[in-house]
Amino acid sequence: MSSAPPTFKPFTLALVQLGQIGADKAANLKHAREMILKAASDEGGTRARPDVVVLPEVFNSPYGHQHFPVYAEPINYVPGEAYDTAASPSESVRMLSGAAKEAGVWLIGGSIPEKDKDGKLYNTATVYSREGKLVATHRKMHLFDIDIPGKITFKESTTLSAGSSINYFDTEFARIGLGICYDVRFPELAMILARKGCHALIYPGAFNLTTGPLHWELLQRARAVDNQVFFSMCSPARDMTAGYHAWGHSMVVDPMARVLTEAGEDEEIIYAQIDPQAMHDARAGIPVTTQRRFDVYRDVAGDA
Numbered sequence: 351m352s353s354a355p356p357t358f359k360p361f362t363l364a365l366v367q368l369g370q371i372g373a374d375k376a377a378n379l380k381h382a383r384e385m386i387l388k389a390a391s392d393e394g395g396t397r398a399r400p401d402v403v404v405l406p407e408v409f410n411s412p413y414g415h416q417h418f419p420v421y422a423e424p425i426n427y428v429p430g431e432a433y434d435t436a437a438s439p440s441e442s443v444r445m446l447s448g449a450a451k452e453a454g455v456w457l458i459g460g461s462i463p464e465k466d467k468d469g470k471l472y473n474t475a476t477v478y479s480r481e482g483k484l485v486a487t488h489r490k491m492h493l494f495d496i497d498i499p500g501k502i503t504f505k506e507s508t509t510l511s512a513g514s515s516i517n518y519f520d521t522e523f524a525r526i527g528l529g530i531c532y533d534v535r536f537p538e539l540a541m542i543l544a545r546k547g548c549h550a551l552i553y554p555g556a557f558n559l560t561t562g563p564l565h566w567e568l569l570q571r572a573r574a575v576d577n578q579v580f581f582s583m584c585s586p587a588r589d590m591t592a593g594y595h596a597w598g599h600s601m602v603v604d605p606m607a608r609v610l611t612e613a614g615e616d617e618e619i620i621y622a623q624i625d626p627q628a629m630h631d632a633r634a635g636i637p638v639t640t641q642r643r644f645d646v647y648r649d650v651a652g653d654a
């Protein structure tokens with residue numbers, strides 16, 4: 351996409367820190383659907399309906415490389431080509447599309463294990479318009495392969511392949527950039543998205559109990575202040591009976607690196623008002639976006 355971004359207008363963001371993610375995929379989908387509709391309601395007129403609802407990373411399956419081949423679904427989405435969500439081979443896509451339409455919200459449907467036509471597996475986020483149209487996907491670009499002795503060893507690349515495209519989508523109020531969890535550790539991706547005109551970067555995620563306390567907030571605040579954009583990650587709730595213990599603490603950060611809202615560890619829906627003025631003020635006061643020395647260092651935005 352190379353068009354100009356839409357004018358940045360105020361919007362309300364809801365993060366669903368989903369719990370009850372277990373072995374039963376049908377139950378995971380049912381609960382996720384109920385929580386999307388709950389997040390999108392106005393609670394009897396007590397608050398504004400959100401414009402965007404976000405689910406966490408891998409919401410339809412337990413998180414672990416051994417589970418991905420079992421829970422993977424074909425999506426067969428080709429950007430720019432017509433896609434009939436009602437006829438999607440992915441039951442998760444059919445549910446998410448229907449929920450977005452019923453709720454009348456933009457939906458970043460967390461991520462699911464995806465199986466492509468060649469049998470390769472990806473950790474893939476899907477995005478839906480208020481009409482339930484599939485408008486964007488993002489395949490996790492940096493796989494979560496870490497080994498901290500005595501603490502955590504995780505190797506997504508055992509079963510997953512990495513995506514290779516930069517992805518964002520336009521709404522009537524903002525351009526929103528996509529990443530998934532470990533992608534947050536790579537400032538280049540966030541900078542490219544910001545330089546392509548994204549106003550907010552939203553990454554479904556699932557940090558753990560070793561790196562979560564150290565880096566979850568730090569990295570989001572860093573990406574926000576680096577690029578003077580809103581930055582947000584949505585985690586699953588913590589479940590100490592699961593094979594992977596998610597950190598939780600879904601949050602939204604503003605362009606001055608202020609944490610606007612933060613969840614605890616349990617299932618919870620949190621909301622943030624996104625005010626474009628905060629981005630304009632940050633960029634006017636500290637004009638790093640126009641002070642970069644690309645004459646001295648390589649433009650990381652390149653041609654990506």
Ligand SMILES: NC(=O)CCC(=O)C(=O)O
Nearest residue numbers: 494531532556557558561
């Ligand atoms: N799901 C992930 O990519 C986890 C990333 C993570 O925990 C980290 O420390 O990075």
